[in-house]
Amino acid sequence: MKKYMTSGLLAATTLTTPAMAEDSVEVLHWWTSGGEAAAVSVLKDALEAKGVTWNDMPVAGGSGEAAMTVVRSRVTAGNPPTSVQMLGYDILEWASQGALSNLDATAEAEGWGDVVPEALQFFAKHDGHWVSAPVNVHSTNWVWTSGKIMEELGVTEAPSDFVGLLDIAKRAQDAGYIGIAHGGQPWQEATVFDSVAIATGGLDWYKKVFIELDAEAINSDIMVTALENLGAYRELVDDNFSGRDWNLATAMVITDKAAFQIMGDWAKGEFVNAGEVAGEDFQCWRVPGTEGAVTFNADQFAMFNVGDDRKPAQAEMASSVMSPEFQVAFNIVKGSVPARIDVSDEEFDACGRKGMADLKAANEGGTLVGSQAQGHANIPAVKTAFSDAITAFFNGELTAEEAAEEMADTVAIAQQ
Amino acid sequence: MLKRYLPQIVITPGTLLVAAGVYGFIGFTAAISFTDSKILPSFNYVGLRNYENLFKLKAWDIAVANLLTFSVFYIAICCVLGLLLAILIDQKIRAESVFRSIYLYPMALSFIVTGTAWKWFLDPGIGLESVMHQFGWASFEFNWIKEREFALYTIVIAAVWQTVGFAMALFLAGLRGIDSEMLKAARVDGAKILQVYRRIIIPQLGYTFVSVMVILVYNAIRTYDLIVVMTNGGPGRATWLPSVFMYQYTFTRNQMGIGAASAVMMLALIAVIVIPYFWWELKSQGKQK
Amino acid sequence: MTRRKKFSTTAMIQKAALYFSLLLFAFLFLMPMYVMLVNSVKPLEEIQAGGMMNLPWNWTLEPWLKAWSTAQIGVEPTGLRPYFWNSILMVVPAVTVSTLLGAVNGYVLTHWTFRGHKIIFLMMLGAVFIPYQIALIPMARMLGVFGLAGTILGLVVVHTLYGIGFTTLFFRNYYVAFPDDLMKAAKVDGAGLFRIFFRIILPASTPIIIVTVIWQFTNIWNDFLFGVSFADFDSFPMTVALNNLVNSSTGVKEYNVHFAGAFIAAVPTLLIYIFAGRYFVRGLMGGSVKG
Numbered sequence: 002m003k004k005y006m007t008s009g010l011l012a013a014t015t016l017t018t019p020a021m022a023e024d025s026v027e028v029l030h031w032w033t034s035g036g037e038a039a040a041v042s043v044l045k046d047a048l049e050a051k052g053v054t055w056n057d058m059p060v061a062g063g064s065g066e067a068a069m070t071v072v073r074s075r076v077t078a079g080n081p082p083t084s085v086q087m088l089g090y091d092i093l094e095w096a097s098q099g100a101l102s103n104l105d106a107t108a109e110a111e112g113w114g115d116v117v118p119e120a121l122q123f124f125a126k127h128d129g130h131w132v133s134a135p136v137n138v139h140s141t142n143w144v145w146t147s148g149k150i151m152e153e154l155g156v157t158e159a160p161s162d163f164v165g166l167l168d169i170a171k172r173a174q175d176a177g178y179i180g181i182a183h184g185g186q187p188w189q190e191a192t193v194f195d196s197v198a199i200a201t202g203g204l205d206w207y208k209k210v211f212i213e214l215d216a217e218a219i220n221s222d223i224m225v226t227a228l229e230n231l232g233a234y235r236e237l238v239d240d241n242f243s244g245r246d247w248n249l250a251t252a253m254v255i256t257d258k259a260a261f262q263i264m265g266d267w268a269k270g271e272f273v274n275a276g277e278v279a280g281e282d283f284q285c286w287r288v289p290g291t292e293g294a295v296t297f298n299a300d301q302f303a304m305f306n307v308g309d310d311r312k313p314a315q316a317e318m319a320s321s322v323m324s325p326e327f328q329v330a331f332n333i334v335k336g337s338v339p340a341r342i343d344v345s346d347e348e349f350d351a352c353g354r355k356g357m358a359d360l361k362a363a364n365e366g367g368t369l370v371g372s373q374a375q376g377h378a379n380i381p382a383v384k385t386a387f388s389d390a391i392t393a394f395f396n397g398e399l400t401a402e403e404a405a406e407e408m409a410d411t412v413a414i415a416q417q
Numbered sequence: 418m419l420k421r422y423l424p425q426i427v428i429t430p431g432t433l434l435v436a437a438g439v440y441g442f443i444g445f446t447a448a449i450s451f452t453d454s455k456i457l458p459s460f461n462y463v464g465l466r467n468y469e470n471l472f473k474l475k476a477w478d479i480a481v482a483n484l485l486t487f488s489v490f491y492i493a494i495c496c497v498l499g500l501l502l503a504i505l506i507d508q509k510i511r512a513e514s515v516f517r518s519i520y521l522y523p524m525a526l527s528f529i530v531t532g533t534a535w536k537w538f539l540d541p542g543i544g545l546e547s548v549m550h551q552f553g554w555a556s557f558e559f560n561w562i563k564e565r566e567f568a569l570y571t572i573v574i575a576a577v578w579q580t581v582g583f584a585m586a587l588f589l590a591g592l593r594g595i596d597s598e599m600l601k602a603a604r605v606d607g608a609k610i611l612q613v614y615r616r617i618i619i620p621q622l623g624y625t626f627v628s629v630m631v632i633l634v635y636n637a638i639r640t641y642d643l644i645v646v647m648t649n650g651g652p653g654r655a656t657w658l659p660s661v662f663m664y665q666y667t668f669t670r671n672q673m674g675i676g677a678a679s680a681v682m683m684l685a686l687i688a689v690i691v692i693p694y695f696w697w698e699l700k701s702q703g704k705q706k
Numbered sequence: 707m708t709r710r711k712k713f714s715t716t717a718m719i720q721k722a723a724l725y726f727s728l729l730l731f732a733f734l735f736l737m738p739m740y741v742m743l744v745n746s747v748k749p750l751e752e753i754q755a756g757g758m759m760n761l762p763w764n765w766t767l768e769p770w771l772k773a774w775s776t777a778q779i780g781v782e783p784t785g786l787r788p789y790f791w792n793s794i795l796m797v798v799p800a801v802t803v804s805t806l807l808g809a810v811n812g813y814v815l816t817h818w819t820f821r822g823h824k825i826i827f828l829m830m831l832g833a834v835f836i837p838y839q840i841a842l843i844p845m846a847r848m849l850g851v852f853g854l855a856g857t858i859l860g861l862v863v864v865h866t867l868y869g870i871g872f873t874t875l876f877f878r879n880y881y882v883a884f885p886d887d888l889m890k891a892a893k894v895d896g897a898g899l900f901r902i903f904f905r906i907i908l909p910a911s912t913p914i915i916i917v918t919v920i921w922q923f924t925n926i927w928n929d930f931l932f933g934v935s936f937a938d939f940d941s942f943p944m945t946v947a948l949n950n951l952v953n954s955s956t957g958v959k960e961y962n963v964h965f966a967g968a969f970i971a972a973v974p975t976l977l978i979y980i981f982a983g984r985y986f987v988r989g990l991m992g993g994s995v996k997g
Contacts, residue, residue, distance in 0.1 A: 027939055033780050033950050041781050058939040059780025060946070061953040067934060070668040070842070074935040077457065077843055078850030082939075094456045094671060185563075185652060241542050243563040243652040249959075382455075382672045385665070389476060389654065396565050396653030407475055414470045415672065417453075423899050424818035431807045431870050432826055437848075438841065438867040439833040446840045458843060505728055518983045519732045522739075525975035527928035527945055530968040533952055534738040537758070537961075548759050578735070586987050593987075639837055642930060664839055673843075680840045687835050695828055 025054035026311075026318045028302070029075075030086035031068045033061040037270075040334040047321045053314045058082055076100050081305035083315050087133065089124050089377035090384075092303045096127030102304040104131040107316045113323060116341035118364040121299050124377065133303040134322040135340035137332050138360055139265045141298065141372045142196040142291040145272070146261040146284045147254045150178055154260075159286035163200040163230060166261075166289045170237040173260035180237030182259035184250040190395045191374035191388035193263045194231055200290025201227035204368060207294075211378040211387070212371065214416065220409035228394055228401035235395055243396070254283065263288055265298070265375070269336030269352055278350070285352035287359070295363035298375030299340060382415035443684060450677035458673065467678035477679065479654055480662040483569055487658065488637040490573045495633050496626070498577065499584025504614065506585070507592045517589075521582035528579070532646025535575040536562070539647075565655040568648055572656055575643055580636055584629050591625030592618065631694050638687055659683050746770065746965035753961050769960070773967035777960075779947050786970055789947035793927060795858050796943055800865040801922045807866070808873020808918060813907055815874070816881040817889050818899055827878060833871030841868070842935050849936060856938030864936060865926045872925075873918050880914040881907070916982055917989030924975045944971050 026048065032041050045055040060068040069091065075081050081100065095101055108114065108131040117125065117135060125133045144159070144166065150173055151157075160166050170180030183189070199207045202223040209218040218224070239259070242250075251271040253259040262268060272283050279285060287293075302322050304315050321327055328339035329348055338356040342364065346354045363369035371377030376384045387408055394404035419426070445458075450468070453461045471477050502520055506513060523531060538544045541560040549557035561567035595618055603613050641660040648656045650665075659679060667676030745753055746769050748762040775785035815827050845864060846855070854860030884907070892902045933943040948971045952964045979986075 030780075033778070033953070038778050038781050045781055055781070056939045057780045057782050059950050060934060061950040066669045067949070070664075071934055073457070073668060074842055074846035075855070077846035078855035078936075080850060080855035080938075091671075098457055186649065187651070187653075240560070241540075241563060243568075244536075244648055380671065382670045385670045392651070392653045393475075396651070396655065398565060398653050398655070411474065414473060414675075415670075417466065417470070420898070424814045424820050427818075427899065428811055428814045428826060431811050431874065432829065434867045435829055435833045435870055438845065439836050439871070440829070442841050442844045443836065445844045502731060505724060505731075508724055510724065510728065514984050516728055516732060517987065518980055519735050521983055521986070522976060522979050523735065525924050525979040526972050527930065527948075529928075529930055529945060529949055529952070530742075530972055531738065533964065533968060534742050538738055538741055543756065543758060547756060551757060578738070582735075589987050635835055641839070660837060660839065663837075667839070668842075677840075680837065683837055684840075687837075691832070691835050695831060698831065699824060699828070 024052055024314055025056055026083040026314050027056040027058055028084050028086075028318075029058040029060060029068060029071060029082040031059065031061050031065045032086065033059045037335065040331045043330045043334075044318075044321060044327055047324070047327055048318060051317055051321070053317050076305070081307060083307055083311060084302045084304050084318060086136075087301055087303040088298060088375060089371065090380045091376065092124055092133050092301060093127060094380065095303060095305075096132045100306055101127065101132035102306050102312065102315060104134065104304055104316070104319050107131075107319050111320060111323060113341075116343045118340075118342060118360070118369065120297065120364065120369045120371070121340060124299065124371075125301060133301040134319040136300045136302060136322055137328070137335060137337035137340055138297050138299050139267060139337045139372075139375070140295045140356065140359070141192050141265040141374060142199065142263075142288045142294065142296045143266050143268070144261050144263050144284075144286045144288050145251065145254055145268050146286065147257045147259065148277075148282045148284060149257040150176075150260045151284065159284075160289045163197065163288070163290040167233055167237060170260050174237065178257075179239045179253060179259035181234065182250040182253035182262040183234075183238040183242045184245040184247040185243035185396070186246070187385075187388045187392040188374060189247055189250075189264070190231075190392045191384075192265060192372070193234065194227070194387075194391050195296045195372050195374050196263055196288035196291050197231050197234065198227050198373075199294055199296070200288060201230050204294050204370065207373075208370060211373040214379065214383065214412055216409050216413065219412060220405045224405040224408070225401045228391075228404055231391070231395065232401065265372075266336050266338070266352070266356055270334065271336075273334075273336065273350070279352040280350075285355065293363070293366070294368045294370065295359050296370055296372040297360070298372045298377045300337075301340075380415070383412055386411035386415040446677050446680050446684075449673060450681045452674055454673035454677065456671040456673070463674070467674040471675055471678045471682070474675075476654055476657060477659075477662055480657040480659045483656065484638065484658050487569055487573060487576075487640070488634065490570065491576050491637050492630065492633045494573065494577050495581050495584045496629060499581050499629065500588050500619075500622075502581070502585040503588035503592055506589060517586075520585050523579045524582050526579070528642035529646055531575065531579055532643050535571070535578075536647045539571050562648065563652060565652045568652055568655045572640070572644060572647060575647060576636070576640060579643070580633070584633065587625055587629050587632075588622065591622045595621050627694065627697070631691070634690050635687070638683060659686075742965045742968060746962055746969055748962055750960055750962055769962035769966040770970070772960075773951065773963050773970055777951055777963055777967065779950050786944060786947050786951070786967055789942050789944045790970070792858060792937075792941055793944040796861045796865070796933075796941075797923060797926050800862045800869065800926050801919055803862070804866045804869035804873050804922055805915065805918050807870055808875075808877045809908070809911065809915070810903070811870070811874040812877025812879075812881050813903055814899075815878050816884070817886075817902075817907075827874075830871050830874040830878075833868070834875060836868070836871075838868065838931055842931070846936065855936070856941060858937075858941045860936055861932060861941065861943070864932050865922075865929065868932075869922050869926070872921060876914055876918045876921070877911070880911065884910070913985060913989035916985040920978055920982055920986055923978055927975050 030041065032038060048055055060071050065088070072085050113131065121135050121138065125131060125135050153176065154169065154172050156169055160169060174180040198210065206218060206223055209215045247264055247268070248271055250262050251264065251268045254262050255272060255275045255277060269285065277283050304319055307315060323341070325341065325344045328341055329344055332339050333348060333353070338353065338360050342361055346357045349357065360369070373384060373387060389411065390399065390404045390407040393399045394401060399407060449458050451462055451464065452459055453463045506516055510516065539562040541547065541563065546557060546559045562571045599617060600613065603617055639660060640658060641664065644650060644656055644658060644661055650657045650661050659682070663676050663679045663683060666672045666679060741758055744761060745758065747765050747767065749764055749766055752762060773786055775787050776783050777785045779785070811830065815823050849855045849860045854863060888906060889902065892906060928945060930945040930949065933946045937943060937946060948967055951967045
């Protein structure tokens, strides 16, 4: 209420400022598909109910690649959007350029610090100041299985290790199905490798390689073994995988053509959209060998340093993003887990509840780590240095040894 | 006074725009390539480090090697096919303008549009291969876009399809500009049509060939949208070109210094091809006047 | 007698081969267009059932209507319609200004030469070869400085700038072949630079103007990179909206709507090629890129 009054006062005193600019936000995002757009609309409606106009600036494609170019040119031009959908280290890099707003006032008033997991705060704060409002927490170490095929194969629960998982794919192949639904794009191959790495080398090794960038751990026998495990996975993929979008791979599981897909929990949105029920038509397992660990990534709305006349609307937006109502409504549609751990899991399905419980446990047990594939383990230059080598290996351009060596070389360059 | 310098004054606005927007920006990029710029331009001088790193990166080697392969096939096919189409159309055929429009129309479309269509068409799951299977040719295989060794050639196909019409138009213009008396004389002499083309017409198309080549080389170096839409560099990184490399490093990997270094290398490559052309253009300017 | 007969049979065969090749190539060139067109008038289920080349069983214009006015572009279900307008507002001035500047430049560089005109011409020629990506960051800064960031006017300036190289080249090569005598006579009569330009040169430039307009129109209309980098939420051109429509990252891909949208985006340029295409080759013959 107090905030309304001050912003009302501001509006009354600064008569020269056009009212338009004051009460509108411009939001750059790449959530353009039906389900996602519907989820964003929830936010738009909430803001419009408060009298803030939503100016939509969607830039689709390449999981945000085009959008990141746009941010750069907009910031360079001195005309940044109010807010940009952003991931992990991108936020921190922009913050270190001084391009982001300070949201401390809103964050303190609403007590964000108490409800957002520490690991997530790392990406939402810069120099101790809030610069970004987290929307959700995704995690990448999930397996999504076809209920029908599992039943046919007599699989009732998750296997105990990664080899067991590949064994299910083999049996599915023998039964005439496609073993693994895989989308052949660098980021998807890297996403699978998140899980393979933990299943092979353990969580500590994962941290050493992807977060601490220990050169010896990168070009090591364990890495070669991990890549070979990815190679074993590769053998169980159909021929037509290259270039396939992740959601088309998910569709192969939904239509019971393939046994399972290893993918982040955004895949669940596709199952839900197709009218499937968690635990019956499909199952969600943590990737065998990675139980207990959660490799997360979080979508956030980074708030850019706009003119003072646009700041009140920006604060309104940050507050709406963090409201429990939006966090629940959005994440049910999106398949992810709310970014605050204090909201009720009542409205979520079995997989959503498992995700929320896992997140809480991992947060407390210290096994919540940033996903390398999704840019939450290190800066984008390092992320792509890894995924280049992973995808080159996956497509047969490099052997496992060569790939491990290239990783070490390019990661060193990326750190300069 | 004003009148005396009017030509210079008239040409100034365009010249200034180009000087700033083209040469100024080239200078800026060159400057950035010697700095440690990451997410935004910075001006910390780091010497040749970006170039050293660039040459260490395997992705750059691949991109350059791909550009060579791509250019050779793309240019050769465009030249041969463009000339062939122009010659076919030049045979005083019926409905000439219909055929010409058909060969030319892909140029009117954006790569975003045609790339989508080609991606679809070449996908073995839904495209040509599956259609052939439906017609009962079960062993038909065409999965190049999915194969690391062949994906680049699918880009060649789409690029040729899109731009060969322009080569045709230029050749056609060249053919129409040839002295018809000489042709008549040759025909009267009873020379066979193939001989007429080989001995008399094609040698006269020298200038056209140069124009076509320069435009094609330039197209090849700049090819970007098509790749992003069709393969996005994949499978793996089998279809990376320097243009893709530069965009990736500058805009999505936050390694603007290396991106700028690769841009300078691209510009150098363009210069190698274009400067002889400039020289030749200047020389012939005097001749024509 | 027999020899003559034989000759005409070969001629027949030659003719048949000629038309066969022409038709074969026409078929190959039209194929992707056919695929797009035929799938844009099919219900989605038919596409999913396979049979890319089949004619639809149920013809429907629904995808076209949807792409035009109700498809989701981001959060708003606006279809491509508002962006179509943005593109028009951008293309028309950009083409006009760059063509005019090109004409004036080409004219001065050929008929009012001064010391250093060759350098200027080479500069313009060099501009043709710049890869646009390197311009993004510095251009963004420039637009910001001049207060043009995120406006249609900003896009007009950018497209004009990177069009001048081509337009100058086209006009210069056309005017090089222009008879000098006429010019000299006019100059002797005391006609000035602009007077000669408007009275003599411009009226004789129709073919090259058409070539230039076609070239500029298609390039600017189809541009994606500048549009996406320099536009605001209210100044997006068509290509950016189309990309948003086609590249949605999740959910069912509505291929029929995508193809219809792609077609709608291509209609203006296609029309120009179909109606002005004949002048294109004629204009090129006129020496635009030198024959």
